[in-house]
Amino acid sequence: MNLSSLKPAEGSVKNGKRIGRGTGSGKGGTSTRGHKGAGSRSGNSTKIGFEGGQMPLQRRLPKVGFKNINRVEYVGINLDVLQGLAEKFNLSVIDNEAMRTHGLVSKSDLVKILGRGELKAKLEVKAHAFSDKAVQAIEAQGGVVVKL
Numbered sequence: 001m002n003l004s005s006l007k008p009a010e011g012s013v014k015n016g017k018r019i020g021r022g023t024g025s026g027k028g029g030t031s032t033r034g035h036k037g038a039g040s041r042s043g044n045s046t047k048i049g050f051e052g053g054q055m056p057l058q059r060r061l062p063k064v065g066f067k068n069i070n071r072v073e074y075v076g077i078n079l080d081v082l083q084g085l086a087e088k089f090n091l092s093v094i095d096n097e098a099m100r101t102h103g104l105v106s107k108s109d110l111v112k113i114l115g116r117g118e119l120k121a122k123l124e125v126k127a128h129a130f131s132d133k134a135v136q137a138i139e140a141q142g143g144v145v146v147k148l
Contacts, residue, residue: 019031019032072110073110074109074110074111074112074128074129075104075105075109075110075111075112076112076114077099077104077105077111077112077113077114077127078113078114078115078116078117079113079114079115079116079117079118079119079134079137079138080116080117080118080119081104081117082094082113082119082123082125083117083118083119083120083121085098085099085102085104086121086123087121089102091123092121092122092123092124093123093124093126094123094124094125094126095125095126095127096111096126096127096148099111110128110129111127111128111129112127112128112129112130112131113125113127113129113130113131113134113138114131114133114134115131115132115133115134115136115137118137119137119138119140119141119143120141121141121143122141122142122143123138123141123143123144124143124144124146125138125143125144125145125146126146126148127146127147127148128147128148129147130145130147
């Protein structure tokens with residue numbers, strides 16, 4: 001056996017309908033394009049969403065709201081989560097790397113520390129943003145807040 005002798009299974013490959021090859025083929029004449037009109041001519045292409053002159057769906061539907069392209073998305077992490085992390089893994093410094101290794105954030109996420117919960121440990125917390133309540137709670141325990 002060699003590559004030149006390989007063939008597909010019997011009956012698995014069929015010849016496609018050959019359009020525009022005379023009346024005997026069953027697809028001759030107008031070659032399935034119908035009579036006259038733009039669709040029968042060569043070079044015709046209608047734009048995406050064209051509905052034959054009817055108002056297209058993307059123009060019929062109402063447009064709602066506003067999407068700010070300059071919005072900065074933060075992943076919020078609360079103080080009780082930081083406290084749990086510090087207790088479980090015996091951490092004194094919590095930064096992006098620590099949060100990433102323990103599955104709280106992914107590589108490109110921006111982190112904001114929020115004030116829910118109670119903090120008992122003295123921590124050095126490094127993040128991109130902090131709420132006022134979180135800063136007060138961290139500094140009340142003698143911790144350090146570092147903005148990245």
